[in-house]
Amino acid sequence: xxxxxxxxxxxxxxxxxxxxxxxxxxxxxxxxxxxxxxxxxxxxxxxxxxxxxxxxxxxxxxxxxxxxxxxxxxxxxxxxxxxxxxxxxxxxxxxxxxxxxxxxxxxxxxxxxxxxxxxxxxxxxxxxxxxxxxxxxxxxxxxxxxxxxxxxxxxxxxxxxxxxxxxxxxxxxxxxxxxxxxxxxxxxxxxxxxxxxxxxxxxxxxxxxxxxxxxxxxxxxxxxxxxxxxxxxxxxxxxxxxxxxxxxxxxxxxxxxxxxxxxxxxxxxxxxxxxxxxxxxxxxxxxxxxxxxxxxxxxxxxxxxxxxxxxxxxxxxxxxxxxxxxxxxxxxxxxxxxxxxxxxxxxxxxxxxxxxxxxxxxxxxxxxxxxxxxxxxxxxxxxxxxxx
Numbered sequence: 001x002x003x004x005x006x007x008x009x010x011x012x013x014x015x016x017x018x019x020x021x022x023x024x025x026x027x028x029x030x031x032x033x034x035x036x037x038x039x040x041x042x043x044x045x046x047x048x049x050x051x052x053x054x055x056x057x058x059x060x061x062x063x064x065x066x067x068x069x070x071x072x073x074x075x076x077x078x079x080x081x082x083x084x085x086x087x088x089x090x091x092x093x094x095x096x097x098x099x100x101x102x103x104x105x106x107x108x109x110x111x112x113x114x115x116x117x118x119x120x121x122x123x124x125x126x127x128x129x130x131x132x133x134x135x136x137x138x139x140x141x142x143x144x145x146x147x148x149x150x151x152x153x154x155x156x157x158x159x160x161x162x163x164x165x166x167x168x169x170x171x172x173x174x175x176x177x178x179x180x181x182x183x184x185x186x187x188x189x190x191x192x193x194x195x196x197x198x199x200x201x202x203x204x205x206x207x208x209x210x211x212x213x214x215x216x217x218x219x220x221x222x223x224x225x226x227x228x229x230x231x232x233x234x235x236x237x238x239x240x241x242x243x244x245x246x247x248x249x250x251x252x253x254x255x256x257x258x259x260x261x262x263x264x265x266x267x268x269x270x271x272x273x274x275x276x277x278x279x280x281x282x283x284x285x286x287x288x289x290x291x292x293x294x295x296x297x298x299x300x301x302x303x304x305x306x307x308x309x310x311x312x313x314x315x316x317x318x319x320x321x322x323x324x325x326x327x328x329x330x331x332x333x334x335x336x337x338x339x340x341x342x343x344x345x346x347x348x349x350x351x352x353x354x355x356x357x358x359x360x361x362x363x364x365x366x367x368x369x370x371x372x373x374x375x376x377x378x379x380x381x382x383x384x385x386x387x388x
Contacts, residue, residue: 001052001150001153001154001157002052003052003053003054003149003153004051004052004053004054005054005056005149006053006054006055006056006060007056007059007060008059008060009060009062012055012060012063012065012066013065015046015051015053015055016065016066016068016069018048018051019046019048019051019053019069020069020072020075022048022049022075023074023075023076024048024049024075024076024077024078024101024160024163025046025047025048025069025075025076025077025078025160026045026046026047026048026078026079026156026157026159026160026163027044027045027046027070027077027078027079027085027097027156028044028045028079028080028085028152028155028156028159029041029042029043029044029045029084029085029088029089030042030043030044030045030137030139030152031084031088031139032138032139032140033234034234035233035234035237036232036233036234037228037229037232037233037234037235038091038092038232039084039087039088039091039092040092040139040140041057041058041088041089041092041093042057042058042138042139042140043055043056043057043139043144043152044057044066045152045153045155045156046066046069046156047153047156047157047159047160048160049160052153052156052157054149054152054153057092057093058140058142059142063093066093067093067095070089070093070095070096070097070098071095071097071098073098073099076099076100076101077097077098077099077100077101078100078101078103078159078160078163079097079100079101079102079103079159080102080103080104080118080121080155080159081102081103081104081115081117081118082100082102082104082183082186083186083190086186086187086190087190090190090191096187096190096191098183098184098187099180099183099184100180100183100184100187101163101166101167101179101180101183102179102182102183102186103118103121103159103162103163103166104116104118104121105179105182105183106166106167106169106170106179107121107166108327108328109170109173109175109178109179109324109328110166110169110170110173111325112124114327118130118155118159119132121162122158122159122162125161125162125165125166126158126161126162128158130154130155130158131151131154132151133147133151134147134148134151134152137151173323175324177362178362181361181362182361182362184361185357185360185361188354188360189354192352192353192354193352194348194351194352195351196221196222196225196226197218197222198346198348198351199218199221199222199224199225200214200217200218200220200221200222200292201295201346201348202348203217203221203241203244203245204241204245205245206245206295207294207295207296207297208249209245209248209249211288211291211292212251212283212284212286212288212291213248213249213251213283214248214291214292214293214294214295215282215283215286215290215291215292216247216248216251216279216280216282216283216284217244217245217248218292219279219282219283220239220244220247220248220276220279221244223275223279224238224239224244239268239272240263240268242263243261243263243264243265243268245263246261246262246263246264247261247264247276247280248283251280251283251284252276252277252280253277253280253281253284254277255273255277258273258276258277292346293345293346296340296343296344296345296346298336298339298340298343301339301343303382303383304339306382307339307374307382308332308335308336308339310374310381310382311330311335311338311339311374312326312335314367314370314371314374315329315330315335317370318366318367318370322366329358329363329366329367330357330358330363330367334356334357334358335358337349337356337357337358338356338357338358338359338371341355341356341386342375342382342383342384342385342386343383343384343385344385345385347386350386358371359371
């Protein structure tokens with residue numbers, strides 16, 4: 001396969017001009033995300049069926065010409081299992097491709113496999129073996145070897161013919177809208193940013209602790225996330241979750257007690273002594289009634305098992321009606337997300353003005369009527385704090 005390496009503004013401008021009239025582009029990214037919060041974009045692969053380009057974002061400061069391609073509504077962007085690629089593009093280029101066709105989701109709709117990998121999909125549809133030997137490459141390092149570049153090129157070279165076949169099959173079953181709507185909603189979620197003062201809600205075992213400990217956890221989790229964002233550092237490299245929870249539980253009031261904690265390394269304690277002690281003191285000075293409410297769990301609700309069972313029954317009925325599998329419509333995680341939104345006093349979705357997956361995008365028209373019947377503030381089989 002032939003490809004061109006694009007690492008100058010002139011080459012990028014010329015390449016973008018050549019692919020600007022394509023009806024579809026296969027796109028993939030290579031990135032590194034080890035110690036950083038944000039993925040470090042190392043390569044962008046693009047193929048229109050004739051011109052295969054490997055764009056070097058390390059060498060290029062200005063990718064605006066390519067950004068215009070990514071948002072051109074006349075060009076379908078094809079990615080496989082696109083979630084991490086969207087992260088890489090959003091955090092580095094501040095753009096998300098649209099319209100977007102995710103070949104993994106399309107394959108799932110066609111009952112080819114729920115999380116079918118790219119290599120397996122290519123082998124199934126094209127009877128071609130794709131070598132994944134360079135998958136652990138440091139894509140930021142330069143120069144990249146010929147073998148590394150060939151590996152990267154293969155990730156889009158076969159994706160375009162796979163897309164052509166998938167798109168035709170999806171159109172036959174009348175679910176083209178589902179594929180694009182699924183990607184549209186995922187794109188919305190990628191742009192959403194939960195406020196740092198709600199970061200404590202995602203910490204394991206946060207429901208076990210008392211009022212002032214919750215206040216401490218809220219403040220420490222918020223500080224940790226802000227530090228990670230400021231320094232572009234993976235959050236557990238700022239302070240590990242286990243250590244953060246132990247500080248919140250035991251509320252050490254001095255340096256000696258902080259250094260006695262088992263889950264805090266001496267290095268972490270030394271670096272963050274003043275900050276952690278200050279945040280603990282803030283929590284101790286906060287009246288119980290002003291602390292965050294007890295963190296809710298679905299298992300604490302008496303109706304949880306009954307409601308989940310009812311949702312699964314609804315899901316099965318709708319899957320039969322629409323001739324698709326239950327897991328395509330909703331996973332257990334997505335059903336639980338709905339119940340949390342209905343019942344929890346504090347829900348992260350509210351903070352980013354989103355609704356649960358099963359009442360968003362293409363799923364809304366499928367689920368809305370049944371859910372509105374079952375879950376109402378008054379008069380439904382199950383109570384709800386929020387309404388559709």
